[in-house]
Amino acid sequence: MTFYDGRYPFYPTARIPVGFNTIEIVIIIIFLVFLVSFLIILIGIRGADRFHWLARITLSLFIGVVIVAVNFSNNWxxxxxxxxxxxxxxxxxxxxxxxxxxxxxxxxxxxxxxxxxxxxxxxxxxxxxxxxxxxxxxxxxxxxxxxxxxxxxxxxxxxxxxxxxxxxxFSQYKVSSHYASATMWVALVAWMLANILLWLKVPLYGAYMILVTGSFMIFSLISFGTTRKTKLCAIMFDDMKLDSALGPSFWLTLATALLTLIIGITIMALSIWAPQILSKVFVLTDSTDDEDTAGEDFYNVHYLENDKPTDVPMRTLENVV
Structure with a gap:
């Protein structure tokens, strides 16, 4: 027996799940695996840096999973x-x-x-x-x-x-959905570039790409929102009218886009008015809180008392020999 279009032949047509479909569940599981992996790595980080990395990784993965998952959602x-x-x-x-x-x-x-x-x-x-x-x-x-x-x-x-x-x-929904999906994928690319720039410790340019990410998510919402301008014909069942409304995927994307814009603006503001805080959050400089010092270690502490070792006369050395 072979596959046909991803389904077994001679069996009833498989139903497409509503709510969380298979693709969305797979995407969420993949991002959860990444999150758990990073959490394991965070165990080896000491001090306040651990909480800084935890916040950065969690927020970044949350934004990424929303951008990808809503593309396959049927609850817009x-x-x-x-x-x-x-x-x-x-x-x-x-x-x-x-x-x-x-x-x-x-x-x-x-x-x-x-x-x-x-x-x-x-x-x-x-x-x-x-x-x-x-x-x-x-x-x-x-x-x-x-x-x-x-x-x-x-x-x-x-x-x-x-x-x-x-x-x-039909044309309104098809065209609006096409451009909404395209701009959402552009937001995903901008999100990836923002993460690369932040990992390279270039927070200001990373903030620019974070703002680009949020902006394209807003563009996607605007594109899909144009479908509301063309009212759907009345769907009547006797006296009951079926009225549609924007779904959870739309509002989740809106909330994530606003969160992304707030993060980008905050990083830009910190880079201008509080660079010390920004350096601490993104670990741009070596931390001074660690127990180990950055200077040289000496086994003999008395060695530091003299700037230079005392020269030993050659005659003394000859007597020793």
Whole structure:
């Protein structure tokens, strides 16, 4: 048996997780491994420098994992509601279910979960992904859903995002998500350069790159936020309207961007008005708190009392011989 598109053939199509998907979990685990490794290294650092390094490493890894993880998140915009709706075409039987929309940079996830899950003698728990990123065809994914006979609520919601829909939001979401993702990757590159400059003990230029990182994260938020200018067509289930709102990924990115800007501005301010504090935080000079001194060690302390050793006459040496 072989793989086909990363999935086993002759088996039902794998569901794409909502919330934390597999890629996000892998990214978080990788950054946690780096964090644990650095924490082990910190055991060998003495004094206050240990806490300085701990703060620097923790903040840096937190910013990095947010930049990478939100690119694969499908919680930039979401909506959910519990509704009473039809389940299958050509059937008047209604079900109670929770429907949801989860929008990310690559596409939209539509979920349908029965309340309770077992109704109509089957388990109602669907999670379908419709992609609009490069290399994917949203229209083809929608047609595939029609051929597979997905439940009516999923097809009804997915139809709102199709290129041919009267809503006209497909292009807005696709273009905005594309530029938002691109600027987020630029922020990742700036974050890497900032870390390199800080490790090389060039804090001022590192602060500049930290500000660039935060700025591009803000640009990404602005790019995705333009989707709110084009209102999504009303998604109605009888008297219940499904309204979407910005999701956790958007607000987490905003908080991280503001934190990044604050860090960059703080480093710049310290470099101008308090360079001594900056030198202590980034260990730009040798610490004087250690027990070991930087001077030469002498086994005979009396040797230091005389600037020069007393010259011994040659005659004395001849007598000794």
């Amino acid at each position: 915009e979401r909506a959910s509601a519990t509704v009473n709706t039809t389940y299958k075409s050509f059937s008047s039987v209604n079900i109670n279910a929770e429907v949801g929309i989860h929008v990310g940079f690559s596409g939209v996830n539509v979920t349908l979960r029965g309340v309770p899950e077992i109704q109509q003698n089957e388990t109602i728990n669907y999670n379908e992904e419709f992609l609009w990123n490069s290399g994917s065809s949203y229209a083809a994914a929608y047609r595939d859903g029609l051929e597979r006979g997905l439940p009516d609520p999923i097809l009804y919601i997915a139809e709102k995002f199709t290129p041919s829909s009267p809503c006209g939001v």
